[in-house]
Amino acid sequence: MNKLLTLLFLAGTLLSCTEKSTVLTVSSPSGNNSIDFQVTDDGAPIYLVSHKDKVVIDTSSFGFDFKDQESIKNHLKITGSSTNTVNETWEMPWGEQKDVVNHYNELKVELEETQAPNRKINVYFRAYDDGIGFRYEFLPQQGIDSIIIVDENTEFQLTEDYTSFWIPGDWDIYEHLYNTSKVSEIDAIAKRNNADLAQSNIPENAVNTPVTMRSNSGLHLSFHEANLTDYAGMTLKVDNETLKLTSELVGSDRLGYKVKRALPFKTPWRTIQIADKATELIDSKLIVNLNEPNKIGDVSWFKPKKYVGIWWEMHIGKSTWDYAASQDMNSFTTDAKPHGKHGATTENTKHYIDFAAKNNITGVLVEGWNTGWEHWIGFEDREGVFDFITPYPDYDLEEVTRYGKEKGVELIMHHETSAAPRTYEQQLDTAYQLMHKLGIHSVKTGYVGKIIPKGEYHHGQWMVNHYRKVVETGAKYQVAVNAHEPIKATGLRRTYPNVIAREGLRGQEFNAWASDGGNPPEHLPIVAFTRMLAGPIDFTPGVFDIALPTKPNNQINTTLAQQLALYVVIYSPIQMACDLPENYENQPAFQFIRDVGVDWDKTVVLNGEVGDFVTIARKERETGNWFVGGITDENARDIDIDFEFLDDGVDYEAIIYKDAADANYKENPTAISIENIDVKKGSTLSVHLAEGGGFAISLIKKTKS
CATH class of the missing domain: 3.20.20.70 (Aldolase class I)
Incomplete structure (x- = not known):
């Protein structure tokens, strides 16, 4: 009841403000995502974000604190606005897919202080069908050639206590294990004394980005930034009570500030990927699209x-x-x-x-x-x-x-x-x-x-x-x-x-020497929906000697079949076969590593839930062959694959590398089954994944006789 009253109060406040100030709106091309912007009676800038007419980021403000200048947080007025639409397709020279559609509607808002020194700032909002982004532009000031930012105060007011997948807002490393908790239970400070992370620095209760969240209804949000140029990286402070996230820039103890920039300049984009299901987060190209060509x-x-x-x-x-x-x-x-x-x-x-x-x-x-x-x-x-x-x-x-x-x-x-x-x-x-x-x-x-x-x-x-x-x-x-x-x-x-x-991220090497036993089976099914949203990962898969005989207190917490699957699931244009050459000799499963591609024409995310499992299919650019990888957490599960993604009129030889019936990441991780079948578009297959397991499939085009 208290949350409902709060929402009604905020809605009433917004309506009240609407009567006295202009509400500017921009919606994505399909209309599923929209951003509303206005200034309050005291000139504070506020925005909210809606997805399919439901508010997903409630009334939130932004502002900046400076050295030797007054803060910008209110006393602003809208002096102008304009809109723009871009619909283009650009080609990745290498990547998860060849062609990327960049289609958005943009709203530019021009703001000026109503009192001296009457500083001007522009805000750019872009609405995509897979999320939104916004950035700030600092304009020239008379008699001032640069500014020093002490704090950026961009707010993201959540509308519910999301289940969150997060690592602490560490100023030095991203190598923490991911945590799963409600926003109200995020406690980054508790991770401050994490073993094996000597260079760690966690100054407050904040999370690093990308941070991904799931609502009770299955809506997914992932917060990050795009085009980080000549600026400090952004962490997000967490208010456990109000469920508000606020930008907290990484500082410099040596210089005593967060950012120093010559005027004029634009900040990085603050981004929210919005998806009705987890797989759509991996499909999203919001982050690369918000960068320059x-x-x-x-x-x-x-x-x-x-x-x-x-x-x-x-x-x-x-x-x-x-x-x-x-x-x-x-x-x-x-x-x-x-x-x-x-x-x-x-x-x-x-x-x-x-x-x-x-x-x-x-x-x-x-x-x-x-x-x-x-x-x-x-x-x-x-x-x-x-x-x-x-x-x-x-x-x-x-x-x-x-x-x-x-x-x-x-x-x-x-x-x-x-x-x-x-x-x-x-x-x-x-x-x-x-x-x-x-x-x-x-x-x-x-x-x-x-x-x-x-x-x-x-x-x-x-x-x-x-x-x-x-x-x-x-x-x-x-x-x-x-x-x-x-x-x-x-x-x-x-x-x-x-x-x-x-x-x-916390990579493969932690499995070899971390005192906490290495990466747990849920690690990579979380990484696929968090860290991987930011860009390619050099995770170094391919360990075959999973027991690590020279490391009696460590082992790889996956099956051999999952190690193969990672070549498809965890994207990089460079993929290491990290084990010793002698450990690959006379191993039939190594054939998958010989065959698997690294540069893709197309990617299809077949299924997945954050922290549980994920299955991805990718089509190789040069050959037109397809490869599929699927991984699971500590829970065994059965995955149904519909080969509807395959090319019309083409027959494929499918070489399937999967967990053997008695495979288990703890007791029998190298047990693997390899079989060959013929498939084509519309074929189906059910695969069993052991605890900590996975599967990999090579789909090689058959030559017409």
Whole structure:
């Protein structure tokens, strides 16, 4: 009753305001989503969002607090407005699908203060059929060339106590496990002392985005941002009592503010994806559509690929990143005594290249190749530690590059910065020139540790600009960037298609060494409807030795069949077969990894519920073959597949990799069944998924005889 009275009161207030001020409205092309905007009697800007005539974001305000200026929060008037419609189709150079429809209606609102200094600000609202976005434009001010934002106060007033899938609003990492709770029960502070996350910083009860919510009626909302450019990342403060979310920007303790920008400028978009069912969230292209078109032109020099590499063997203790025992902090000496466990040797790299070449894998990642790994972590001052040009004595960069080209395999460079971005920036041009000279077109970057200089955070404006500088330098030298410990994806891949993937979540490596037992089975069925909405994920699937014999306290909490399914379910244009080559030998299930595509013409989400299960089908661009992947949480279930998505008049050979009858992620994770059947459009199939299980299907077009 109290909530009903509150809603009636707010509705009455809105109607009262409507009599005295103009209500401006913009609706999506189909009319299913709409945004109403006006200013109150005291000049406060307010908006609400409706979906199919039901309010989903109730009366909410916005404003800004500044250093050396009065806040903008009221005393505003509408001085003008205009509308615009865009309906275009643009082509992804690589992606989940080839053609993307960008169709929206836009409302631009011009606001001005009614008292001195009469500042002006514009607000842009865009209504899509899959959600809404809005952003602010700060206009020139007389006598002021820049502004310093202390806080942005954008509100999202929820209309019910949604079930929410969230991680804490950490200023440094996104590597927390997801929590499932009502909004009223979100407690990010309780996660502050999470084990295994030493660089974590959670200053208040806030969540990181994307944060996805489900109503009692099945409506889904996901809150995020798009086109994060020269601005601080946004977390969302949670008021457990009023169910209000409020933007909280990541700050800089070193500089004492959130954002400093020269005038004029536009902020990132604040976004809400709106879906009647969970699968529609994955279908949505709202985030990429709210970014600018391709700025760098042709990117055919980057080829989506599968890769193997010298990485997992370090996580399971077979080898190390460092070459020698601990030594003088100031420099690496070529006469340093090797300890004999270094993984990135010329010989070992050639072994991986040979394996890749014979298994339809076109990339090899090598971590630990360059000097500095003896001092990269655990030291307060990590400036100048890494040299991104100089290899260790047992690694011949030119030779392995030559050998790879001879075998049709391209190296993937690795640059771990140890969270010392100034050191990296000093070497960026030189390092990328070297890559360009060698014909290496992609790099995996890393930022493990607390950011240097002290007082900066991974998700603040200073680091947002660093990540962008890396991407722009990469474009200059035809280098694609896969960032680990990154700022979150916000659709920048449309503007800079050399942004190919990011980590930005609790990845596969946690299964190998996390003291809490690794990622639970529900983790990835949540990730598909949260983190994956932001953009491609370098999750590194493909573990076959699931028991992890060198790690007695850890194992992978999936079945083998689910590891295969992840190549389809968790999207990336680069997909790693992360296990050791010897663990793939004589394994019939490895055929799926040989066959599966990485670049898609079309994606169809067949079914799914957040945190429970999801099934996705994708059509490969080059071949027209289809691949299907399905995963479940800790609960076994049966999934019915309707092959209605297949092409008309084409027969397919379906190779089905599924959990064996006795499979179980805890007791019998590698039990797998493989069968072949013929299917065509309209065929159906029922598949059983074990606890923590999954299935993968290759649908290969049959040749007409």
